[in-house]
Structure formats: C-alpha cells, structure tokens
Amino acid sequence: xxxxxxxxxxxxxxxxxxxxxxxxxxxxxxxxxxxxxxxxxxxxxxxxxxxxxxxxxxxxxxxxxxxxxxxxxxxxxxxxxxxxxxxxxxxxxxxxxxx
DNA sequence: TTTACGGCTAGGT
DNA sequence: AACCTAGCCGTAA
Numbered sequence: 001x002x003x004x005x006x007x008x009x010x011x012x013x014x015x016x017x018x019x020x021x022x023x024x025x026x027x028x029x030x031x032x033x034x035x036x037x038x039x040x041x042x043x044x045x046x047x048x049x050x051x052x053x054x055x056x057x058x059x060x061x062x063x064x065x066x067x068x069x070x071x072x073x074x075x076x077x078x079x080x081x082x083x084x085x086x087x088x089x090x091x092x093x094x095x096x097x098x099x
Numbered sequence: 100t101t102t103a104c105g106g107c108t109a110g111g112t
Numbered sequence: 113a114a115c116c117t118a119g120c121c122g123t124a125a
Binding site: 021022023026033034035036037038039041042052055056057058059062063064065066069072 | 104105106107108109
Binding site for chain 3: 003031
C-alpha cells in the first residue's frame with residue numbers, strides 16, 4: 001500500500017461533475033503534506049487514466065497540470081465543471097468532501 | 100546527512 | 113481582489 005495507489009483510489013471516488021483539493025486529498029490520505037499530493041499527481045504515470053484534473057487549490061484556483069492548464073480546463077469542462085478566469089465556477093458547491 | 104524543490108496554503112499588505 | 117511571504121512534509125540527489 002503506497003501513496004500512489006491511495007491517491008488513485010481517492011481520485012476515482014470523486015463524483016462526476018465535482019472536484020477536490022490538494023489539501024482535502026492529503027487529509028483523506030491521513031497526512032497533512034498537501035504539497036506532496038502535487039508531487040504525486042505530477043509523477044502520476046497515467047495522467048490520462050486518472051482524473052487528476054479534478055484536483056484544484058483550496059480557493060478554487062486551478063493549480064497546475066502536467067499537460068498544461070488549457071488541457072485541465074478542457075477536461076474539467078467535459079466533466080461538467082466550468083472554469084472562468086482561472087477559477088472553478090461555483091467552487092464551494094462543486095467541492096467534494098471525502099469524510 | 101543535508102539541500103533543494105514541488106500541480107500548495109494561510110495570513111498579511 | 114491581487115500579490116507577496118513564510119511555512120509545510122516527503123522525495124530525490
């Protein structure tokens with residue numbers, strides 16, 4: 001059982017049309033190293049196979065994406081989450097909490 | 100062992 | 113609201 005696996009499991013638990021944050025994920029993994037979550041996502045061997053684009057910053061800003069911000073926006077939109085001015089629209093309502 | 104560095108965050112200007 | 117700063121915690125080198 002490693003962090004990667006854990007992370008992927010959590011990603012898959014995010015409902016369609018919703019997003020989560022680095023901080024929330026870190027907490028759900030039983031740690032407080034939210035920055036580390038970013039590293040894991042960046043090193044994700046299959047960015048195409050896991051919804052890593054569904055993870056944004058705690059204030060609703062996009063954060064980053066290995067394949068580029070534009071691509072992240074595209075995927076979010078395709079998932080039912082619209083982005084405007086680099087922020088998730090109606091973020092608080094689209095935020096999914098694991099607990 | 101130490102250093103540098105992240106797809107960050109919270110807090111202050 | 114936008115920008116800056118200092119913490120944050122595991123890795124990798």
